[in-house]
Amino acid sequence: RKEVEQDPGPFNVPEGATVAFNCTYSNSASQSFFWYRQDCRKEPKLLMSVYSSGNEDGRFTAQLNRASQYISLLIRDSKLSDSATYLCVVNTGANDMRFGAGTRLTVKP
Amino acid sequence: EAQVTQNPRYLITVTGKKLTVTCSQNMNHEYMSWYRQDPGLGLRQIYYSMNVEVTDKGDVPEGYKVSRKEKRNFPLILESPSPNQTSLYFCASSRQGYSPLHFGNGTRLTVT
Numbered sequence: 001r002k003e004v005e006q007d008p009g010p011f012n013v014p015e016g017a018t019v020a021f022n023c024t025y026s027n028s029a030s031q032s033f034f035w036y037r038q039d040c041r042k043e044p045k046l047l048m049s050v051y052s053s054g055n056e057d058g059r060f061t062a063q064l065n066r067a068s069q070y071i072s073l074l075i076r077d078s079k080l081s082d083s084a085t086y087l088c089v090v091n092t093g094a095n096d097m098r099f100g101a102g103t104r105l106t107v108k109p
Numbered sequence: 110e111a112q113v114t115q116n117p118r119y120l121i122t123v124t125g126k127k128l129t130v131t132c133s134q135n136m137n138h139e140y141m142s143w144y145r146q147d148p149g150l151g152l153r154q155i156y157y158s159m160n161v162e163v164t165d166k167g168d169v170p171e172g173y174k175v176s177r178k179e180k181r182n183f184p185l186i187l188e189s190p191s192p193n194q195t196s197l198y199f200c201a202s203s204r205q206g207y208s209p210l211h212f213g214n215g216t217r218l219t220v221t
Binding site: 031034041042043045046089099100 | 206209
């Protein structure tokens, strides 16, 4: 079993749709969690950190469920510019950053 | 501007010809790391450094070397590149090992 698993997609949605990504992790000792966005052939960029209480940044909401060991990312009112690959990242220690393989999203007009 | 700078962006080389990919950060970060990204495999860590003169192996260190003589620089060295090292490489840094990573803009390496 992979340490961090994501649905690879692709997710193809119309503009304005709400889309949700889930990510599961295997190490119950994991301490911090992040969502990154990666555009084609470019570097990953931090989208948001994920806190136990859940957090929201504009149209993006991230949640953490420690009991079930998954994190989620919800994108509301999708824009064309949201098209990218979304990476789930889990940190279990001072140097143990584990990346999911990414979920590809395409938002269409 | 705070950034991680990698060079070169693109590199085509032949088997066995030593090469170095440079990485520099201007954020005074303690932690630096190298990753390779291959289709379907996600980002895999090659080497990391918690501080100056401290380096250690990641998940896929075979065929690579690194050094951390100064805080800002963390070059990746391929002494004898092979075709299976054809990949997209990213350098990253963070304040500390568990902080969010800042990535360089990548180096696409092709070894023929």
